[in-house]
Amino acid sequence: MAYETLIVETRGNVGLVTLNRPQALNALNSTVLKELKEAYAAFHADEAVGAIVLTGSERAFAAGADIKEMQPLQFADIYKSDFISGWDEVAKARKPVIAAVSGFALGGGCELAMMCDFIIASETAKFGQPEITLGVIPGMGGSQRLTRAVGKAKAMDLILTGRMMDAAEAERSGLVSRVVAPDRLLDEALAAAEKIASLSRPSVMMAKEAVNRAFETTLEEGLRFERRLFHSLFATDDQKEGMAAFVEKRKPAFTHR
Numbered sequence: 001m002a003y004e005t006l007i008v009e010t011r012g013n014v015g016l017v018t019l020n021r022p023q024a025l026n027a028l029n030s031t032v033l034k035e036l037k038e039a040y041a042a043f044h045a046d047e048a049v050g051a052i053v054l055t056g057s058e059r060a061f062a063a064g065a066d067i068k069e070m071q072p073l074q075f076a077d078i079y080k081s082d083f084i085s086g087w088d089e090v091a092k093a094r095k096p097v098i099a100a101v102s103g104f105a106l107g108g109g110c111e112l113a114m115m116c117d118f119i120i121a122s123e124t125a126k127f128g129q130p131e132i133t134l135g136v137i138p139g140m141g142g143s144q145r146l147t148r149a150v151g152k153a154k155a156m157d158l159i160l161t162g163r164m165m166d167a168a169e170a171e172r173s174g175l176v177s178r179v180v181a182p183d184r185l186l187d188e189a190l191a192a193a194e195k196i197a198s199l200s201r202p203s204v205m206m207a208k209e210a211v212n213r214a215f216e217t218t219l220e221e222g223l224r225f226e227r228r229l230f231h232s233l234f235a236t237d238d239q240k241e242g243m244a245a246f247v248e249k250r251k252p253a254f255t256h257r
């Protein structure tokens with residue numbers, strides 16, 4: 001399939017999506033959303049793909065929602081069409097998605113990175129929620145996901161002032177899982193994704209579900225949910241294979257069943 005705003009390819013067992021609107025620092029518009037949903041759907045349908053990496057350019061992961069597309073919008077229209085709600089589908093990807101962030105991840109760009117399961121950042125990455133400087137607030141989940149990721153103090157600081165934080169501050173505050181040299185970014189993200197793709201898909205997908213549940217429920221309910229998923233994995237061939245391989249001191253050959 002031909003994409004206008006993305007480069008979509010497969011590397012081994014990893015789906016790689018590169019945001020590709022260099023003229024607008026990868027600003028997110030309705031075409032990006034439509035194409036991203038299509039690319040994710042294709043990767044979900046592809047049995048060979050076990051994980052996805054989402055990246056941008058060296059200069060920008062994404063500098064936000066497309067301000068030029070949003071500028072003329074009126075309240076009644078965006079309320080009726082529930083503008084932005086389409087992005088919920090991107091956040092609900094069932095296979096793991098790693099964001100590989102270099103340069104600007106601002107506004108909707110930071111929010112898109114936070115929709116991924118974890119963020120690997122280049123030393124050049126800059127994160128921020130500058131919507132307040134435009135007379136609005138984050139609209140793709142920033143006030144909720146950033147607060148859960150970094151806590152109230154840092155989230156308030158970033159969202160109320162609109163300032164950017166660099167990769168070191170983002171790692172210190174728990175927004176990103178690793179910071180790497182710029183020329184290592186894609187290799188590091190692809191290697192992490194390939195490692196995930198080599199593991200048993202049902203256990204990987206359930207691990208993702210279990211961690212995400214921690215953000216939505218009480219500890220007691222979360223523990224119950226985790227335990228039920230854990231029990232259910234004993235119905236898979238891969239649990240038998242994984243544990244047999246350990247005991248027999250060999251590599252497991254997972255069939256993802």
Ligand code: CO8
Pocket residue numbers: 023024025027028029063064065066067068084104106107108109130131134137138139140
């Ligand atoms: N939207 C549209 N175009 C953009 C955006 C953007 N978010 N960001 C950059 N561009 C364009 C610029 O207009 C410029 O285009 P042109 O050459 O035609 O003038 C080109 O990209 C290069 O940008 P700059 O010349 O500004 O580059 P600088 O290196 O000087 O500055 C910055 C880089 C600091 C990143 C600067 O471009 C900037 O501040 N960008 C806007 C950042 C921002 O405010 N983002 C938040 C947007 S609001 C938002 O995301 C709300 C999310 C919820 C709604 C989601 C619905 C999809």
